[in-house]
Amino acid sequence: MRAAGSGGHRPGGAAALAAAGIVALLCVAGGARGQEVQAENVTVVEGGQAEINCRLHQYDGSIVVIQNPSRQTLFFNGTRALKDERFQLVEFTQKQVRIVLSNARLEDEGGYFCQLYTDDTHHQIAILTVLVPPENPLVEVKEQAVEGGEIELTCIVPRSRPAAKLRWLRDRKVLTGISSKQENGKVFSITDVLRFQVDRKDHGSIVTCEATHPALRGQQKQTQYVLDVQFSPTARIRPPQGVMREGDTLLLTCAVNGNPPPTKITWSRANDSLPERALIEGDTLTIPSLSMLDNGTYSCHVANKHGRSSDQYVLVVYDPGAIVEAQTSVPYAIVGGILALLVFLVICVLIVMVWCSIRQKGSYLTHEASGLDEHGEAREAFLNGGDGHKRKEEFFI
Template sequence: MGRARRFQWPLLLLWAAAAGPGAGQEVQTENVTVAEGGVAEITCRLHQYDGSIVVIQNPARQTLFFNGTRALKDERFQLEEFSPRRVRIRLSDARLEDEGGYFCQLYTEDTHHQIATLTVLVAPENPVVEVREQAVEGGEVELSCLVPRSRPAATLRWYRDRKELKGVSSSQENGKVWSVASTVRFRVDRKDDGGIIICEAQNQALPSGHSKQTQYVLDVQYSPTARIHASQAVVREGDTLVLTCAVTGNPRPNQIRWNRGNESLPERAEAVGETLTLPGLVSADNGTYTCEASNKHGHARALYVLVVYDPGAVVEAQTSVPYAIVGGILALLVFLIICVLVGMVWCSVRQKGEWGGTWTLWLVGCGARKEAGPRARVTRGRSLGAGFQIPLHLGPR
């Protein structure tokens, strides 16, 4: 500050010495906008410059440059150009306190000056997202998003699964910057656990199309579920069976209990956490086995009915399945053959003009024959060896 004052007297003396013919000289400036921390260039354009004194001052009216010579010790300001056409200074690491009007003064008989207004914008930082209280299945969760510092006030938006959520925003001015907050509420289910909620902040200080985002991972607590998986579908005497209790829940149950109905587990059984191992199975191990798990939101129980077969019974059960399949296929083929033969008879009657009479289909293996009579009557089917008889009446009686 003292140095700036020391330049005031020389400034007046030089102005007095240089005062003279200078009519027509002009100075022009342009307003500048810069993001905090960025670089700004302040330009004073000179018209019909005749060598008069040019002074650049900051918003506090401290002289930065006097005819191209540094007057204020602030290395962030650099003189980039001093010519008869323009004076250009460069400000790096722009700060809020740098904002204001910069004076470009041309000292002639009549002092000319113009003001270049520097505006400093503040880009928002990454928003801070917090949850008001723990989310529980079937309830509502409330999230808050805060941007404590921005200029102009940032716009906050919420997104879930790429769809925008409607939030409620508020802002408060703190000096030259704004604090902006937004809240959003929605109902949650267990399937929402681990979902991503995004809070996005934007303002003019950020490049076009850019924003600051914070992702919040939903933590939804819910009651447990349990399901038992067996290491094999059919077990025989002497086999080793491993049962696994697949448990879900938030918080995850930290203890799993294995039981066998109203009886105790076999002495050979080994229960370790989610697995129950039953080695050397015998028929006495038959029964209903259960696994149980719980957390502060509920209790879950899964059942598994164990039936131990002897080797012979298991083989019979396994080999009987293909015969059932083959029998079903054969029955389907017989039905299709009947449908085809009925269609053939119908077409034959239509083509030959024979209408009315009794048609009897004899199916013996893959053979068939027809009988037609002049009278329209129904013939009762009779069994013929391995085949069978289907009476079919066509036309009016």
Template sequence: ARRFQWPLLLVWAAAAGTGSAQGVQTENVTVAEGGVAEITCRLHQYDGSIVVLQNPARQTLFFNGTRALKDERFQLEEFSPRRVRIKLSDARLDDEGGYFCQLYTEDTHHQIATLTVLVAPENPIVEGREQAVEGGEVELSCVVPRSRPPAVLRWYRDRKELRGVDSRQENGKVWSVASTVRFQVDRKDDGGIVTCEAQNAALPPGHSKQTQYVLDVQYSPTARIHASQAVVREGDTLVLTCAVTGNPRPGQIRWSRGNESLPERAEAVAETLTLPGLTSLDNGTYTCEAGNKHGQARAPYVLVVYDPGAVVEAQTSVPYAIVGGILALLVFLIICVLVGMVWCSVRQKGSYLTHEASGLDEQGEAREAFLNGGDGHKRKEEFFI
């Protein structure tokens, strides 16, 4: 049998013999790899003649409705005077090509239905080219080894699209597609997520294949000491915790006290330092140190142990000071009230004397008017004294 390679894009067509009006009509089919495809032959004025369906290798699949090729993936779904329909399950790239639908009468009629198999991309493979370090750049690659048509790759970081550099290579009927992206990183980017997304026509609309990459950014350590209590008195137990960050995380934390050794009672275990039964002899600056290959970090803590008696005395002296202040304020207010009362009394007495003098003047004028009552044309005036 001869092998034929047919184009992937076909249109509806019909063929008819020279001496007959009978004919056959087919249509193209597109299916995703692994999917189900239906191949249909439409018959016009079928008179019971022989109908043969063949695969792209010109092997007969069905002869007048009878199976001829032992491939269970092909099933005859319909055989009628108007239509012959077969179903192909688990479609493969090897199944792609032209399927012949032939009607044998006085003249042979045939049409070809071309089956196109698309390949959906698998989940992209994302890798980092080198170790990311704070202040440097990271380069990521995204690869889809099989797709048809070639997959379109996109990068996303914090919901923002990144511009990548794409490349593709054809391997037989499928394509290998790759994309790379570069960007600068800082310590805050450690643990961030970068996504590579792949799409092509083999996937349902709105669907894509995605792979997330978690950034691993290395940076120098930091250290900070947290105390179990703010005020420390003699006899208390103090626990200091050294909070350390860094990538890679420092493997060992060292405790020290200035130029002196740690108290014999001190217990240093990893990031914690426990100081039981404190006395004033434990005063000093305690330091925790941590490091990795990118640097060192130190954190100090100044310990001051207070005498309980001094603290109590200082606390009890506060109420007496408050009482003394209140008494002084009351005395000041009483003095102010007394001064105000004296001032008001003096002011009222002066006003009385002034009015009394004024009354005497008026009384003299009245007496004079009484004695001179008949003088001139003035009428007599009476005054009440």
């Protein structure tokens, strides 16, 4: 006996896969003729097409029988024996017997017998393996996610063989879930559960469940889930630009954010009612022909089932001839104060530097004067005959 080769014709079409290996055992018919038969293992995707090859060596015309895993005869010397049109004999020569199986099913999986009848009956077995690729994963959410709470996502692949592998992705980062597997006959059901905390910034972001499987040939099956996180609303009034004067039109917009979105926006004025000519359209409050009687604090109020929010705008209406600094001058006042502080700090640093310089110079002159006095006294004592009782005078500059 010798090892079988790995050659052989591969079936066309995207559904068929290459031979996965070759059975090592070769059967040799007795006698000097040395007839041999070889069979190749085959892997196919469910619903695809598979080839079952029986290679003949030194074939002398003996009987060749092909049987399915249930030991039912498919072909007897080239003649169909089983009425299953999915099996077609496409080649019968002195070198090879080739059968094509279309629309492969899980029940087709098993060992196919290539039998050569001589003085003794010998056979070779081709193992057919059927893969079941996963469909797109199903992503389910346990309950509505709310800001500050936890979300639980479940990814399910109900049918695959062998079992598919699942993983979660978010912003190209892999998230770790808890995986479980259940066997249903020849196929597997895979489930992966992911839990994590959510905030309002997570609303609208995408989480992906990805399935990999040998039958996908390096590709993946993916399902994306858009996070739906509910949170309390926020309100912000967009104020008008510049100063409001008598006769102008006030236009205030209440920008709202919340999930679920607030269905109603309410406008009010502190300690007073809205002007009769005020017009409310959705998130906008309009007051035409302003007067000083319209002065006050205006507010917009919003709410959803998770909370409430409001914002205020103080309206000051000026006389048309009044000279008033625009509201945009406020930041310049802040900048001016910062610059004044910097100038003050620089002046303080200069004062300290000058003071230190004067101190150092005074100390130097004091030591220098002291040295001159000592030399002067010695000179005077020498000229006056060594009178050393004269009081020493000190000078401080």
